[in-house]
Amino acid sequence: MKELTKAEEQVMQIVWDLKETNVRDAITCFPDPKPAYTTVATVMNALEKKGFVNKIAQGKSHVFSVKIPKEDYSGYKAGALVTNYFNGSFSRMASFFAKDNKLSIQELEEMIKIAKREINKEK
Amino acid sequence: MKELTKAEEQVMQIVWDLKETNVRDAITCFPDPKPAYTTVATVMNALEKKGFVNKIAQGKSHVFSVKIPKEDYSGYKAGALVTNYFNGSFSRMASFFAKDNKLSIQELEEMIKIAKREINKEK
DNA sequence: ATCTTATTACTAAAACTTTAGTAGATTAAT
DNA sequence: ATTAATCTACTAAAGTTTTAGTAATAAGAT
Incomplete structure (x- = not known):
């Protein structure tokens, strides 16, 4: 990219x-x-x-x-950010956002829902 | 910054x-x-x-x-990314990562823990 | 058909970023 | 104290990005 x-x-x-x-x-x-x-x-x-x-x-x-959807470039940029600034760990980034009160309760609950859904997919 | x-x-x-x-x-x-x-x-x-x-x-x-800790700059960059590429919604970014299978079960569970902890803080 | 307006292709000036050289200063070794 | 090595301040060349002008072309109005 x-x-x-x-x-x-x-x-x-x-x-x-x-x-x-x-x-x-x-x-x-x-x-x-x-x-x-x-x-x-x-x-x-x-x-x-x-x-x-x-x-x-x-x-x-x-x-x-x-031609290149925004999502493709977003993913690329987000991946680079996690790699370079959060030791390649997404949850490290999540924790950063959470700590800073940058996330609303709604967003946190939404995150839990997403995570649970993904975990169940794997089973 | x-x-x-x-x-x-x-x-x-x-x-x-x-x-x-x-x-x-x-x-x-x-x-x-x-x-x-x-x-x-x-x-x-x-x-x-x-x-x-x-x-x-x-x-x-x-x-x-x-002088400026990595976390400060990380936060700044992550904030900008969320604003410009995920409509200002962190959970939208989380969902993006989850969908792409970029997150391990461990990371997802870690995320749930973090979110729950934050939600309880607010109460 | 001529004139006006909008658009493009090409070009380049201006600004910014990257890279590193040179001269001079400071330290360490003999 | 002279020499060798290292470091800094200053400068600038080379590369990249940003911005926009100019000339040519095409379309639309009268």
């Missing part, structure tokens, strides 16, 4: 959001001050070259659509 | 590991081909400027020691 740079990631988040978009529409999703048209176009082309989006001619412009 | 660049992060991981170190010792932790002495020294100084390490003269050289 190729890495995205900051700028590429920002544009890619918009593509993931919209599923598909042309340059003009993508720009409207940027906070002010909005980047130049050609800036976004350049990044879009980089995303295509890296295989993250498809580029299809449509009318006088191009439509860029998701 | 300031962001670390790739090179800075690599050096910082070594400092976190060793707690404190001079440039020469840090270099031994690099895989071959090892970077030049001055390269590591430059990055160390950048880390000091960013407030991640302390720099103390000791004998003819300097000792760099952890």
